[in-house]
Amino acid sequence: MLTQHEYETNELFLEHSKAPRPDKVHIGLVQLSTDHSIEADLNRLIGSSAMIFSNRVYYSSSMTKEALAEISQGITKSASLIATGLPMDVMAFGCTSASIVIGNDKIRELLTVDNPGIPATNPWMGALAAFEHLRAKRVSIFSPYPTEVNYPLYQQLVAEGFTVPTIGALRIEKDTDITTVSFESMLEGARRILEHSPTDALFMSCTNLRALEHIEKIEAELGVPIVTSTQAMYWHAMTLVGKQPKIEGFGQLLAG
Incomplete structure (x- = not known):
């Protein structure tokens, strides 16, 4: 086995150029x-x-x-x-x-x-910008949250100048349970919300709600833009x- 000094004298030094940061x-x-x-x-x-x-x-x-x-x-x-x-x-x-x-x-x-x-x-910032982009003035909410979180959501939407026809709430108490909500539950909840009052867009709140892959199906069924947290x-x-x-x-x- 070589000593460290012997190894250092035998190690082959290589040069390299720097690649640019990925253009993304x-x-x-x-x-x-x-x-x-x-x-x-x-x-x-x-x-x-x-x-x-x-x-x-x-x-x-x-x-x-x-x-x-x-x-x-x-x-x-x-x-x-x-x-x-x-x-x-x-x-x-x-x-x-x-x-x-x-x-x-x-x-x-x-x-x-x-x-x-x-x-x-x-x-939330993305959703507010998305509602403006979609020219949605009446925004209903599909919320997995309990009431104490839904009320500030409602207050801020109204303060931003939006009308909130309906908030449908699952009232789930733990964030880790939100990820288990089924597509069937989302679709049925969205149907009930839109049956209750006409709306320009439906916001399906929470990044843990697995709604992204179902947006097109829900839009096709309900005929209004669907905005989700991660999408927005x-x-x-x-x-x-x-x-x-x-x-x-x-x-x-x-x-x-």
Whole structure:
């Protein structure tokens, strides 16, 4: 066996040139420790146009305003550990209900402490922008949340100038249970909501709700645009960097 000195004199030194950063939109994502759906859904959407670099932040899974507000304590630390040394084009926080409770401006601030000046989004910010883009004034809600989370959602929609004809709520108490909601339950709930009052768009809230793959089926059945949390967040992230996405199979918002 060679000594270290002998090894060093025999090691073949190779030179290398630097390849450019991949020519894709780099999205830095902070997602919840309890989210079982957002990664798979984003992988369905990004195609060859974007790359997702993510980290997780702790969440107890309890669907209360207090538990959702506590998530804010870990967002900046989580964001700082995303792909160290690789610049992001846009930052994203993957929780709708926490964004409503914490606030869009605060979320943006927490996400960009180490990346000042770059754009940031979240599912709630993306949804509001999507409603404007779709020219939807009357927005009904399919919500998996309990009432104490639904009421702030309603308040903020109204404050933004939207009419909210109906909010249908599953009143699920744990975030990890939201991912188990079946397509049949989503479709039947959406039917009931639209039967109750006419609407311009239906927002199916929560990144953990596995609605993305069913958007086109629900739109075809109900005849109104369906906006989901992950779909809206991705659409908004891309538009913030000037890359209007056009993807077939995931609803009117992404179809261009």
